[in-house]
Amino acid sequence: MNGLDLEVITRALPWLAQGLQYTVQLTCVAALGGIALGTILALARLSSHPVVAGVAAGYVNLMRSVPLLLVIFWFYFLVPLGLQWVTGAGSPPRVGAERSAYVTFILFEAAYFCEIVRAGIVSVGAGQQSAARALGLDRIQVLVHVILPQAFRNMLPVLLTQAIILFQDVSLVSLLNVTDFVGAAGKIAQRDGRVVEMYLFVALVYLVLCSAASALVRRWQRTHSIGRHPETAR
Amino acid sequence: MTMISLDAVSKWYGTFKVLDACTTAIERGEVVVICGPSGSGKSTLIKCINALEPFQQGTIRVDGVSVGDPNTDLARLRARVGMVFQHFELFPHLSVLDNLNLAQVRVLGRSRDAASERSLALLQRVGLRDQATKFPAQLSGGQQQRVAIARALSMDPIAMLFDEPTSALDPEMIVEVLDVMSTLAQEGMTMLCVTHEMGFARRVANRVIFMDHGAIVEDVTKDAFFDDPTARSVRAQTFLSKILQH
Ligand SMILES: Nc1ncnc2c1ncn2[C@@H]1O[C@H](COP(=O)(O)OP(=O)(O)OP(=O)(O)O)[C@@H](O)[C@H]1O
Ligand SMILES: [Mg+2]
Numbered sequence: 436m437n438g439l440d441l442e443v444i445t446r447a448l449p450w451l452a453q454g455l456q457y458t459v460q461l462t463c464v465a466a467l468g469g470i471a472l473g474t475i476l477a478l479a480r481l482s483s484h485p486v487v488a489g490v491a492a493g494y495v496n497l498m499r500s501v502p503l504l505l506v507i508f509w510f511y512f513l514v515p516l517g518l519q520w521v522t523g524a525g526s527p528p529r530v531g532a533e534r535s536a537y538v539t540f541i542l543f544e545a546a547y548f549c550e551i552v553r554a555g556i557v558s559v560g561a562g563q564q565s566a567a568r569a570l571g572l573d574r575i576q577v578l579v580h581v582i583l584p585q586a587f588r589n590m591l592p593v594l595l596t597q598a599i600i601l602f603q604d605v606s607l608v609s610l611l612n613v614t615d616f617v618g619a620a621g622k623i624a625q626r627d628g629r630v631v632e633m634y635l636f637v638a639l640v641y642l643v644l645c646s647a648a649s650a651l652v653r654r655w656q657r658t659h660s661i662g663r664h665p666e667t668a669r
Numbered sequence: 670m671t672m673i674s675l676d677a678v679s680k681w682y683g684t685f686k687v688l689d690a691c692t693t694a695i696e697r698g699e700v701v702v703i704c705g706p707s708g709s710g711k712s713t714l715i716k717c718i719n720a721l722e723p724f725q726q727g728t729i730r731v732d733g734v735s736v737g738d739p740n741t742d743l744a745r746l747r748a749r750v751g752m753v754f755q756h757f758e759l760f761p762h763l764s765v766l767d768n769l770n771l772a773q774v775r776v777l778g779r780s781r782d783a784a785s786e787r788s789l790a791l792l793q794r795v796g797l798r799d800q801a802t803k804f805p806a807q808l809s810g811g812q813q814q815r816v817a818i819a820r821a822l823s824m825d826p827i828a829m830l831f832d833e834p835t836s837a838l839d840p841e842m843i844v845e846v847l848d849v850m851s852t853l854a855q856e857g858m859t860m861l862c863v864t865h866e867m868g869f870a871r872r873v874a875n876r877v878i879f880m881d882h883g884a885i886v887e888d889v890t891k892d893a894f895f896d897d898p899t900a901r902s903v904r905a906q907t908f909l910s911k912i913l914q915h
Contacts, residue, residue, distance in 0.1 A: 565721055566758035570772035571748025584762045
């Protein structure tokens, strides 16, 4: 075991690719689901109804105060029990950490996305809302056609940053023996005794993917910033 | 025929009385200018007319529909009353054409083609047909405000409310916006304008309302307001002499 054995990586590529696919898939589903649920939570937090706003705020604060790892463990046990309760089955179904992780991350990330979306909505001036309502649009139309498109545009960089953090956090599921990208690399590293090569490679892939994602968004911002104007962007 | 009527309308922000028993009526085709010192409640008054702000006492009717009635479909009412804001409030993420199309399609249920046809005709009217594909940020302030007027007109409103439509504009752009408003008035649109453009008021208005501390202090014909100093309160005289100096 002297020097770096790069061949161990080539040999493990199909296996690693499978792990990476799971990681990417979990990240995308959790980001989209988290943004959707987070938007609903954000609207609830901004609601003038005190109970609705309070429940949403409580949920967000709870999720944000508990370490992610703990939440992952919780849902690993809770999701089967929840499903049993919903379906009325005699015993908890075997869900497996791979699948319970989807629920975990959507519910956990929603709390973070909620705060981002809420800031984004608030960043759209009150005048826009007045103008939209003055045209006869109803509440939902105002949100969908006027407020949210501008809010998402304003918060895109922060959303992406959060998604990149999520992409990295997903690796925690490997602690439940799930074969995500890190989990897959870890298994090879143990089996072949090639810890350095495997973890260097994993780090490199993370670096490339995250940098690429950031660059993509910077470009998107440049080409889509045309609708902004200092006067209307007050 | 009365288009807009206010009967003893009062409104409070907490314990602060913003509107104090305001009563007036605007006839169909009439142009009424509202002026008064900052904080006197001008914006609040016109926002109550299309229910952007609630009020606690009195009655407002627009074309016979009671604005304060909980059974009134407010979105529908707003769709029939055009409003133009000081800061234009065009939707920055939509092209000029889509700014005009949005409510026509979503609220009036027009097809996209029918809406576009109407929009382009209105843009032509405000002299901006060639700017239809641009985004608001690419236009000058005066152009943006003309687009905003066209957007309000795209709903075929029965009346138009203006809240200081020129006070965020450079002097050379004020004229182009006032021209559009004058034409609109000549065509018989019912208009309620908060503005300190006294030249415009003199040329176009039928009546001038002067507000102070939430109350309508004066509500007189244009000629009485400008040419008959004895007909005016001291408060209005002081205000007028201040703004006419500029
Ligand atoms: N949301 C609010 N909450 C509390 N007070 C308010 C609110 N909006 C306006 N006010 C107060 O109500 C009063 C009337 O405001 P309004 O905007 O109608 O005045 P205005 O005549 O339009 O003044 P300006 O010429 O400055 O536009 C002001 O004293 C203002 O501070
Ligand atoms: Mg005002």
